[in-house]
Every structure is written in structure tokens, then in C-alpha cells.
Amino acid sequence: MRPSVTGFDVYDIRFPTSEQLDGSDAMNPDPDYSAAYVVLRTDGPARTEGHGFVFTIGRGNDVTAAAIEALRPYVVGRPAPRSAADLAALHHDLTHDSQLRWLGPEKGVTHMAAGAVVNAAWDLAAKTAGLPVWEFLAAMTPEELVSLVDFRYLTDVLTRQEALELLRAAEPGRAERARLLRAEGYPAYTTSPGWLGYDDAKLVRLAKEAVADGFAQIKLKVGADLDDDVRRLRLARAAVGPGIRIAVDANQRWDVPDALRWMAALAPYAPHWIEEPTSPDDILGHAAVRAGQPVKVATGEHVANRVVFKQLLQAGAVDFVQIDAARVSGVNENLAILLLAAKYGVPVCPHAGGVGLCELVQHLAMFDYVAVSGTREDRVIEYVDHLHEHFTDPAVIEGGRYRAPRAPGFSARMRPESIAAYRYPDGPAWLARRPAQEVIS
């Protein structure tokens, strides 16, 4: 008997990160890093589980959990997915319900919820295969890989046939690149020094530590105050020297004219890229920012779906595509985005941090290297040293590089004791923070 999905457990998990200023930036002054988390349980002797989640920053995590709940009927009772065909069918069913689609389409809470469930199914299928997700993907044929992609709204730029040709062209050397990954890992950069809430001394100390730890790139949050940003970037540049890349990240704080003015002032300190200079929906705005100042442009962590990524590439609006593992509809849609970036020859430098995003997205970047782009040149995965202790297979960084994950699955499993402690609002970590009278009542 083939196992079926028999359980669908949804959790609202929140960490009180706003108590420190870790994670603070120009748009997000006090995030409580959170996960709307789903566990697919199965029958069968192994009782294999699939874990997935949406990353949020606090309020509204309950709304996202409700959106995941709405997907239960598409999953429970289904044979446990294990093949590309299973995962393609599930992705289709989760993103093409005509009534739920009205709530996007393919954007916002409902789309992120579909991504959590899709990713949980990938975790489950990869565990069943006994492979980490990056190897599970890299073992698929080009035909299987294109079968996973929803080409709707892409065919003016990328057809199934073109995607197949891209993947076939990258087939030679897959094994060698996988071997290199296991030996050398994948380059990372760190955002840990650059949170906006840190004072200058902490910024300088952490920037130097990052270089000592082997990182060749760091990132600073900017966008709230130009004089502060000039001073902080100058200090960081002095701390790390000219050979280390310093990216800056405005977290959508600016209009186009602000971005041009700000980056003209920051350009003398040679920032590697300006990330999220304006609204993630503003394709033409990003193109104007890229054309109007000398610093390269990166975006993607808040880009809603493959259709917007397609246009960012069509419009020549970005130098770096920053996929996020848990905003679009999971592995399947990220595969579409990797293929679009490969077609345009634009490097993919994933967004990470948050809760568990490093754990997930490393698999996608490594798969991209092995089977899509075929290169690590100009590519780097974000790393934030934050909340990894809550995962059973945390991302491992050595010498400024992600080690290739070896455990089967998507590295997505949160420790049961963390889930229990940080459940909102009734986990002990939250009960302990309530005002006394509220606990009594």
C-alpha cells in the first residue's frame, strides 16, 4: 500500500525578536520573526512527515495560518507525493482553485500559503527518496523538471521547449558540480552586522568579525536617514577594506527620485548592490533606478510571483534576482524563476534570514548551480545567524560558505520543543510575556 497524507497540522509560531533590534530595517522597525507552519503526516510504516512554512514578521501570522488551513482539502487523503508528476499535480491543484485564485491571483497570503504546503510536500517526497531536496531535484531529468513548472503567463518570454533546452545544456557536468558542492560548499554573505538598530561600534565590530569569519560580502540596511547611511557605510568600508563587497538594502523605503538621490550619495563607498530600492511591484521603477545611478540593483524577496520576475528581467530592471523560498508557491514556482534568470543570464542570489529561510533556500541555490545555471560565479546566498537553533537540520556555515546539506528533506523541520514553546498566543514563551492581569483573567 502506498502511504497517504493523513494529517495536516497548522501552527502559529512566533519568536519575540522585537525585544532586541535584530532584524530591524527602514520599513520593519520591530519584527517578531514568525512562521505559519504546516506538518503533513502520512500513514505507512515510516510515518514520514513533510514540514513547510510561511515566514512572517508577527501580526497576521494567524491570517496566514488560516490560509494554509483552507488548503487542507487538497492534501489530506492524497497519496503521499514522491515523484515530479505528483508534485506537479499538487502544485497545480493548490494554485488553480478558481475560487481561491480570486484572492490573489497568485499573490499575498493565499499564494504564500500554497508555497508552504508545496514546500512541505517537497520535504516529504525528498525524505521518502532519502535525499536532501537539492539532490532530489538535481536527480530529475530535464523533462521531469519542466513538468514541474506552470508556464502560464511565461510563454512570451520562456516556452517549455526553451526551458528544456536550458536544462539539457546544463546536464553535462551535473555530477562534477555536485561533488564540488559537497567539497567546497556555496558562497554566503552575511547581513548580521548591518541591522539599522545597531550602533556604530556594534556595526564596525560585527563587520570585522564577518570578514574574520571568511565572508567576502556583508550587507547594511539603509534608507531611514541619508546622513546616517553615509556615515555607516563609510565606517563599514573603513572596517572591511576595499576588497570586501558591501551590499546595501533599503527594504522598499524609497520612491524612485529618493533612490537616485540616496545612491548618488552612497556610490563613493562602492556598494555592491542596492537591494529593494522601491516597491517590489514597481518593475519600471526598478528599471529607472538601475538606469539612473551607478550601483547594481537587486530585488526579489517580496516579489509576488513568476510574472513579476519575468518582467523585471524583460525590462532590464535587475542585476541580481533574489528568490525567496517561502513567498512564491514553493519549489515549483522558484524553478520557473531560476529558469527565467538563466535565460537572461542574471545571477540568482537568494534572500534568506527570517525563520528557516536559510535552511530552505540553500537547496534551491545549490540545485541552480548543479542543474540550471551551472555556475557559482557572482552568486551568493544571504546568511543571518539567527534562530537556527530551532531547526533539527540547521544550515551550516564554514569559512563564509554554506555546507551542502546531507540530511534527507528540505531542512525545514522545526524542533518540537520550539514549536511547543513559541506557539502563539498560548506557548509558554508568550504566556510568560503577557501582562500579569491578562494571564490571571
Added chain:
Amino acid sequence: MRPSVTGFDVYDIRFPTSEQLDGSDAMNPDPDYSAAYVVLRTDGPARTEGHGFVFTIGRGNDVTAAAIEALRPYVVGRPAPRSAADLAALHHDLTHDSQLRWLGPEKGVTHMAAGAVVNAAWDLAAKTAGLPVWEFLAAMTPEELVSLVDFRYLTDVLTRQEALELLRAAEPGRAERARLLRAEGYPAYTTSPGWLGYDDAKLVRLAKEAVADGFAQIKLKVGADLDDDVRRLRLARAAVGPGIRIAVDANQRWDVPDALRWMAALAPYAPHWIEEPTSPDDILGHAAVRAGQPVKVATGEHVANRVVFKQLLQAGAVDFVQIDAARVSGVNENLAILLLAAKYGVPVCPHAGGVGLCELVQHLAMFDYVAVSGTREDRVIEYVDHLHEHFTDPAVIEGGRYRAPRAPGFSARMRPESIAAYRYPDGPAWLARRPAQEVIS
């Protein structure tokens, strides 16, 4: 004592419209027209209420209701809004919560929820002023109107000063246009003949009835099958003659190459516009469709926010801007969109139908005529004769024109007996539809 908002009641209301094929199109074969509905209650002697809602098509209406619930803390306890300043502050608070913003930003379920609450506040403020919303808006000064708009991400195309100038230029003649509106109403078109689930005979009969009723424009759903669409459009053209406009609507069914092929085949029957030829996120795709075939392009009912509308106009992607009253963040964001359209000289032809959308959007189109664009030329509001009986101040159509509403408020109040009957899943209309054993258990 100034009244405060003391209550915030949220309802999941669904109508079993999928039992007929009213509302069926190429992407939405079986909608159950629904509303995630909110009532703001106030104290004070008048106990004035504000009503607002998100329109959905069934599943997920509960998720949208949960997103409205998440906004309760921003509303309850607040002085009842009555001025432009109050409504600007409320709109800001509902759309700028940094944690909730992560779930969009400004798109999908959370943004639509903000729109429902903003619109409920407008209903409340206009009732307090004793005016229908269109007159309440048209009585504001240009300075008050621009204060309502969030110009973030717009200033590369429209600054506050430019908006002020547009509004000042339209000040002369406001009173005369309001008088004309009260005398003549505002032109409508009807989608009632064209649902995809209707057979040819019903299509022809309803098309002729529409013309007899005074409509100068009808609309047909297309996109599922090209031969069917050619036949249906031919029949409709024969039924109404050359002097009646026939718009066609693909409801996002196509990729760009499909749209070009399809419209080349339909063009001989002189469709007035092609609506939603592709993804509402695909600005460059719409521009390509507009450039690549002879029929004018319309879109907007699924456009997520002002940033996407801005780009559709920048890119020359649309001939008609179709605002929706209940998808963006309410009156305030629609005011931004009306100003953007006015700057580009593109006519606004609102989307309506659904549940209560005709009731809401007529106010915005009429305000646009009185105080923004200053013209009804090439403008027309969609009308669908559907579910109006559930509203206490239903839209009134006479001779193919919307009558100007006279009752104070936003015409948004659903009859209490309709709310009671169609509450999901426990209203009598739904209990009666459950399988017998489910009711027993």
C-alpha cells in the same frame, strides 16, 4: 461627546450562485458570490454604522474575514471618522502596520481587508455628513482630497502638487456636473447577456433585451474556445447591430501569444475592448497585447494596487482603467488611481457586478466626473443585474444609466435578513444545502 467606534462585527456571507451559471467565465467556472463583510458600530445618539466588504467568489471568504478581524485593533476605540483628515489617518494606519505589510505588501487578502474597513469608514463618515459618498467626496477641497492619497511609490509619475493642480483645474463646473448627474445619471453597460455558461439562444435574447433596455454597450465573456467565441461574438453582433458596443472579456485566460491570435480572429466583429487578456500583474504583457492587435485594452479589476496601475499607464498598456471598489485599499487608493488616470487622460470604466460592487463603485465614477476627470466621455460603469435585492440602497438603472444615489453613505448596507440567511456555513440557506447526514451529525 464625539462618538467612537465601539463595535467591529465581521461576517462570512456567501450566495450559492454556482447553482446557476450566472457569473461563469473562462477562469471562474462555478463562483459562489460572497462577501467578507464588516460593520463598524458607534456610540452616540445616532448609533450610526459603517458597512464595508470584500467581494470574493466563495472558498477563502473565511480567510478574508480573518484578515479583516486582524484590523480590529486599529479601529475599535477610535473616534468615529468624519473628516478627510480622519479618513487619511485611518487609511494610513490600516495599510502601514509594518508587520501586516509583510503579508503583501499592499496586495492580496490583507490589502483587500484594509479596503473593506476603509470603505466602511467612508460609509460611516458620509452618513454622518448626511451625504452619499460621491457627494461627500465632491464637497471636499482639492487640498483635502490630496491629503487622502498615499503618494508613496507614485512621485516619479504623480506628485502631490501635480495632483492638486489636476483637482484645481476640475473645480470650475463641479456644481453643474453634479446637477447633470442628478438629472441624467451615468452611462452603464451590461454583462448580463455574456456569461460563458449561457447557450446561444439565451445570449441572443439577453443581448437584444439589453439594447431594448437602453444599454449602448454589452460585454461577452471569451477565452475558453476560439471557435465558440467567434460564433458567439458573430451572433451577438448580428443581434445588436453595428451601433452597439460589444466589449469582450478573457478574465486572464491567455498568455500574450494566445491573446494576439484570439483577438486577430475576433477583431472583424469590432469588439470595443478586450478586457483582462492576460495576468493582471503583467504590465509589459498588456503593453504587448495593446501594440500587437487592433482592439483596445482594458484591465484593472484584479490589479493589486496603485503601483501596478501607475505602471500600466506609464507603459501605455491600457486604453481603459477598470477600478474595482473592493480590491485595493478602498476610497483612498481609488482616489490615487483616478488621479493617475486623469494625468494620462485615460478613461476610467469601473468593474462591477459581484456582490455590491455596482453599489460601491458608482460613487467613485460619479465623483470622478464631478471633481477629477470632469467628463463622462468614453466612460461607462459595468452593470450586472445580480444580487441587488440584498442591499437596502441598491443601485438603480434606468434607460441604461445609473441614477445618482441620494441616500447618505456608500450604498453598502446589506439587508439584515440577507446576512442572517446567507451566513456561511451556519445560515439557513447553507444548512438547507448540506447533505442530510452532515446536518444530522
